[in-house]
Amino acid sequence: MKVVAFNGSARKDGNTAILIRHVLAELEKEGIVTELFQLSGKKIHGCIACYTCFEKKNQRCAVTDDVLNECIEKMIEAEGIIIGSPTYFANVSTETKALIDRAGMTARANGNMFRRKVGAAVIAVRRAGSTHVFNSINHFFFIGEMIVPGSSYWNLGIGREIGQVENDEEGIQTMKTLGQNMAWLMKKIYE
Numbered sequence: 001m002k003v004v005a006f007n008g009s010a011r012k013d014g015n016t017a018i019l020i021r022h023v024l025a026e027l028e029k030e031g032i033v034t035e036l037f038q039l040s041g042k043k044i045h046g047c048i049a050c051y052t053c054f055e056k057k058n059q060r061c062a063v064t065d066d067v068l069n070e071c072i073e074k075m076i077e078a079e080g081i082i083i084g085s086p087t088y089f090a091n092v093s094t095e096t097k098a099l100i101d102r103a104g105m106t107a108r109a110n111g112n113m114f115r116r117k118v119g120a121a122v123i124a125v126r127r128a129g130s131t132h133v134f135n136s137i138n139h140f141f142f143i144g145e146m147i148v149p150g151s152s153y154w155n156l157g158i159g160r161e162i163g164q165v166e167n168d169e170e171g172i173q174t175m176k177t178l179g180q181n182m183a184w185l186m187k188k189i190y191e
């Protein structure tokens, strides 16, 4: 079994990545293969609403000059998908939104191709707005017929400068519990 995690932060290896790694560590303890794919520095732009995905139905986005189809391929091959985002103006980052819109529309054009995969959101935040980010990412999972595990709190960690999330004891525990619950759920579904 495999979980692919996307870090939608503009900052590579920042707080979102740190939080995601705590989730991945728990998954790996349960023998699940993991991959962290960071969007920082990679070209990814928004949906152009061409609807070619609905014409071709080939599990690909028609826009091919950026990293999006590589992300879709990783989602297809994994049983679990984590989408992590920092909180930017109480919402997801631009990179995360591009991923959600284009992977989401391509999935809808192809019979909800991520259905019954397990999905989890991970959010870094300095102060406020993170529950909106959490909801935005969960909208992607739920409309795609995906299965979403809970944790001991909403999946967020608090910190501004890189590394500060490690001081958020409850946030780190939330990530660990999320990883444990995600592994438990994946084994129930796929083993």
Ligand SMILES: Cc1cc2nc3c(=O)[nH]c(=O)nc-3n(C[C@H](O)[C@H](O)[C@H](O)COP(=O)(O)O)c2cc1C
Pocket: 009, 010, 011, 013, 014, 015, 016, 017, 085, 086, 087, 088, 089, 090, 091, 124, 125, 126, 127, 128, 129, 158, 159, 160, 161, 162
């Ligand atoms: C453009 C921008 C907008 C931000 N907006 C918010 C916000 O609305 N609420 C908040 O609490 N923090 C906000 N932050 C702070 C980040 O969410 C915070 O630093 C987070 O830890 C960054 O995660 P990263 O290290 O993975 O990039 C913002 C940061 C940036 C760069």
